[in-house]
Amino acid sequence: MRCLITGVAGFIGSHLAERLLSEGHEVCGIDVFNDCYPRQVKEQNIEGLLSSSRFDFIEGDLLRLPLVSLLDGVDWVFHLAARAGVRQGWGTEFGRYVDANVLATQRLLEAAVRAGNVRRFICASSSAVYGEATRLPVNEMAPLRPVSPYGVTKVATEQLCMLYHRNYGLPVVILRYFTVYGPRQRPDMAFYRFCSALVSGQPAHVYGDGLQTRDVTYVDDVVEANLLAATAPAAVGMALNIAGGVRVSILEVLDLLGEISGAPLPVVFLDEQRGEAHDTFADISQASLVLGYSPRVGLREGLRRELDYVIAYARSLTSRLYQGWSLSRQDKPATEGGEEGQ
Numbered sequence: 599m600r601c602l603i604t605g606v607a608g609f610i611g612s613h614l615a616e617r618l619l620s621e622g623h624e625v626c627g628i629d630v631f632n633d634c635y636p637r638q639v640k641e642q643n644i645e646g647l648l649s650s651s652r653f654d655f656i657e658g659d660l661l662r663l664p665l666v667s668l669l670d671g672v673d674w675v676f677h678l679a680a681r682a683g684v685r686q687g688w689g690t691e692f693g694r695y696v697d698a699n700v701l702a703t704q705r706l707l708e709a710a711v712r713a714g715n716v717r718r719f720i721c722a723s724s725s726a727v728y729g730e731a732t733r734l735p736v737n738e739m740a741p742l743r744p745v746s747p748y749g750v751t752k753v754a755t756e757q758l759c760m761l762y763h764r765n766y767g768l769p770v771v772i773l774r775y776f777t778v779y780g781p782r783q784r785p786d787m788a789f790y791r792f793c794s795a796l797v798s799g800q801p802a803h804v805y806g807d808g809l810q811t812r813d814v815t816y817v818d819d820v821v822e823a824n825l826l827a828a829t830a831p832a833a834v835g836m837a838l839n840i841a842g843g844v845r846v847s848i849l850e851v852l853d854l855l856g857e858i859s860g861a862p863l864p865v866v867f868l869d870e871q872r873g874e875a876h877d878t879f880a881d882i883s884q885a886s887l888v889l890g891y892s893p894r895v896g897l898r899e900g901l902r903r904e905l906d907y908v909i910a911y912a913r914s915l916t917s918r919l920y921q922g923w924s925l926s927r928q929d930k931p932a933t934e935g936g937e938e939g940q
């Protein structure tokens with residue numbers, strides 16, 4: 599199949615692209631390299647993909663690219679591009695969330711209808727649409743009452759998808775991810791920050807008392823859900839929870855990381871942040887029924903893989919820094935000083 603992935607240089611998009619290529623599909627990936635975290639991290643995310651002859655990369659903004667022609671011949675669209683994160687998005691930042699999550703989605707949907715060849719349009723949504731759910735585990739019939747500006751834009755994203763499904767018959771599937779983690783996780787997310795703190799010998803910063811709970815999903819399970827959503831006939835027109843089936847408190851995650859690394863992590867508690875639900879926990883029976891989805895990677899194994907990634911990434915940064923430093927020393931004429939010149 600020919601696939602288009604938006605947000606391909608991001609955390610989840612890059613994993614999805616790898617999996618699609620490994621299964622023999624063709625992938626066109628789009629990313630604007632937004633400023634949510636450093637461009638170099640995203641460039642590294644897609645480094646391995648660029649060597650594949652079945653991968654095309656287009657750097658650009660969904661708000662400006664010629665989407666109808668880019669969608670020509672595309673069978674499956676995986677729409678992951680977004681400005682993510684529940685803590686930001688207040689004040690003037692909100693406009694950037696609306697641009698990336700609402701206007702860009704509407705433009706892509708419109709183009710998909712006009713292109714006329716899209717067989718499945720799979721859109722990444724979030725547990726943030728529920729906000730503080732009154733009953734846990736939360737199922738897809740629960741009211742959508744986001745507690746963050748980001749969540750509000752994700753509700754709008756979903757509504758737009760359903761609008762194009764109902765009016766134009768676009769075969770849309772919405773996947774509501776619950777806290778995704780694993781190698782290449784976004785640096786603003788808690789597990790990444792905790793692993794990074796471990797590696798650098800700093801204390802972990804926890805917002806609130808650490809007793810808040812999350813249903814967490816390993817990235818390979820999210821990727822699997824996307825592939826299932828591309829083919830399951832009954833999924834069209836549905837919004838489905840995609841979660842790991844593991845509900846864990848932040849303090850439990852820190853304990854587990856300490857166990858895995860053999861080094862307990864000191865913690866600094868900070869004020870609770872606006873925009874975060876206290877607890878998330880998904881009922882995934884619909885995804886199991888409709889997609890045959892079942893999470894496979896447990897928390898201990900997933901955390902270990904993320905920690906290994908953060909360690910390897912820190913080492914690669916150190917060696918790049920060292921290479922840059924020694925190259926710049928070699929470039930310097932001896933008269934400018936430095937140890938050799940003294």
Ligand SMILES: NC(=O)c1ccc[n+]([C@@H]2O[C@H](COP(=O)([O-])OP(=O)(O)OC[C@H]3O[C@@H](n4cnc5c(N)ncnc54)[C@H](O)[C@@H]3O)[C@@H](O)[C@H]2O)c1
Pocket residue numbers: 604605606607608609610611628629630631632633634640658659660661677678679680681682683697698702722723724725774775776777778779784
């Ligand atoms: N990571 C999670 O835990 C999680 C949970 C729920 C939902 N989601 C959703 O999953 C999707 C992927 O999340 P992620 O964690 O990989 O985020 P990410 O920030 O790593 O990736 C998103 C990518 O989209 C790109 N992008 C943003 N706006 C764009 C535009 N207008 N044009 C082209 N590219 C654009 C960014 O540059 C970025 O590389 C997002 O839609 C997010 O809302 C993620």
